[in-house]
Amino acid sequence: MRTASLDTAAIDRANSAFWDELCGTAFARSLGVTDDSAASLARYDRWYFDFYPYLDRHIRFAELAGKRVLEVGLGYGSVSQRLAESGAVYSGLDVAAGPVAMARHRLALCGRSGDVRQGSILRAPFDDAGFDAVIAIGCYHHTGDIARALRETHRLLVPGGRAVVMVYNAFSYRRWLRAPAATLRHALRPAAAGPAPERERARYDTNSAGEPAPVTEFVSIAELRRLARPFAEFACVRENAAVPLGPRGWWLATLGRIAGLDLYASLRK
Numbered sequence: 001m002r003t004a005s006l007d008t009a010a011i012d013r014a015n016s017a018f019w020d021e022l023c024g025t026a027f028a029r030s031l032g033v034t035d036d037s038a039a040s041l042a043r044y045d046r047w048y049f050d051f052y053p054y055l056d057r058h059i060r061f062a063e064l065a066g067k068r069v070l071e072v073g074l075g076y077g078s079v080s081q082r083l084a085e086s087g088a089v090y091s092g093l094d095v096a097a098g099p100v101a102m103a104r105h106r107l108a109l110c111g112r113s114g115d116v117r118q119g120s121i122l123r124a125p126f127d128d129a130g131f132d133a134v135i136a137i138g139c140y141h142h143t144g145d146i147a148r149a150l151r152e153t154h155r156l157l158v159p160g161g162r163a164v165v166m167v168y169n170a171f172s173y174r175r176w177l178r179a180p181a182a183t184l185r186h187a188l189r190p191a192a193a194g195p196a197p198e199r200e201r202a203r204y205d206t207n208s209a210g211e212p213a214p215v216t217e218f219v220s221i222a223e224l225r226r227l228a229r230p231f232a233e234f235a236c237v238r239e240n241a242a243v244p245l246g247p248r249g250w251w252l253a254t255l256g257r258i259a260g261l262d263l264y265a266s267l268r269k
Contacts, residue, residue, distance in 0.1 A: 006195070006215070011144040012095055012109055012120045019096035021207050023075035023138070024048070036102065038109050041077070054239050054252065055079075056265045058164050059135055061086040067132040070156060072121045073139025074099035080116075083135070088112035091131070093121060094139075099236075114209045121149045124156055131156050134163040138262075141167040141217045142205075144195070147227045150267075154230045157269040160223035163231075165265045168204065170218035173259040177202060187189040188218055224265055233268035 022045070031047055033040045049055060056245075059079065065087030074080050074094040080103040091114060092103045103116045119125045121136070122143055134156055140149040146167065153163050169175070170193070175183040179200050188191040194217075201212035216253040219227070221236045228234050238260035241251040252260075 002119065006010075008120075008122050008131055008144045008148070010234040011142075011215050012122070015142060016097070016118075017093045018207060019094070019142075020098040021181040021209070022098050022102055023073075023205070024078075025076075025208060025210075028076065034142055035141055041081070041082070041106065041109070044076060045078045045081070048076070049082075051248075052240075053249075054256075054264075055137075058166075058239075058266070059083075059137075061088075063233060064088040064133060068130065069133045069135060069207040070126065070131045071103075072124075072134060072136040072153075074103045074116070075138070077102040077106040079135065080114075081110055081135060082157065084112040085110055088133075090116075091126070092116040093124060093126075095117055095120050121152055124152045126156055127153055129158045129161075130173075132158055132161050134165075136159070136163070137166045140165060141219070142215055143214055144215045144217075146224075150227050151230060153267070154269055159269055161269045163269075165267065166217045166239075166262050167224065167265070168216065169259070169261055169263045170220045170223070171259065172238075172239070172261045173255055174261055175200075175218065176259070178244060186218070193218070219263065221263060224263060228265065228267055231267040231269055234265065235238055239264050 025131050025224050028044050033044045067088055069083055069088040070091045071080055072093045080092055094100050097118055100118045107114045118124055134153050140146050143149050170186050196210050197218045201216040205213040225234050239256050240261040241256040243251045
């Protein structure tokens with residue numbers, strides 16, 4: 001993967017503007033969630049954890065009680081609030097101001113404290129070995145440098161600390177169906193794969209104006225394992241399927257596990 005040549009400072013600036021609109025805003029509006037009251041956020045969270053039922057397998061909320069946990073990429077704050085309510089010593093990091101404000105708001109609503117900062121995981125504003133766990137769901141593939149994000153994650157963890165990282169699968173069913181030529185090129189020459197073009201980015205993340213995320217990269221399990229070489233342990237599974245026919249649970253358990261949209265990596269320092 002070619003990530004080192006990208007201007008990550010410029011990408012950070014673009015991401016800061018783009019993700020100021022909370023990830024999940026369109027879904028929230030479809031649910032009738034238009035404010036940040038406790039009742040509205042609870043309605044959104046019910047949808048969120050029902051739509052991603054496998055999250056509990058990857059983020060062991062109960063086991064994080066009393067642990068120093070950093071969440072990277074805060075979105076609508078559903079995971080943020082649940083981590084805090086589970087008893088984690090919570091910290092959050094996001095490149096955009098909007099998600100930072102939402103996470104702080106959620107902490108206040110549930111009577112919890114935490115250290116939530118605006119900044120980039122490529123230059124994380126935290127000390128070495130300050131966390132027992134790092135949770136990063138759906139943001140490293142937007143940074144322009146997944147390898148550097150993983151190195152920072154390794155730096156931030158205590159020895160033996162664990163990270164859960166979700167990134168987009170280079171060989172998902174969606175990519176084979178909708179971008180077969182690019183996917184085949186990636187399979188044949190993974191070292192030459194770069195950021196996705198605008199058309200493909202728009203299939204994954206857009207804002208309310210229909211604009212795609214500034215940068216999106218896709219990785220295979222083999223590539224992610226290579227990028228995570230500093231870690232002592234690596235495990236990875238495929239998850240997620242968005243098929244508009246039939247029961248979602250069936251698609252998640254079949255297509256999602258075989259050629260799912262996302263990769264969930266579990267890493268130990």
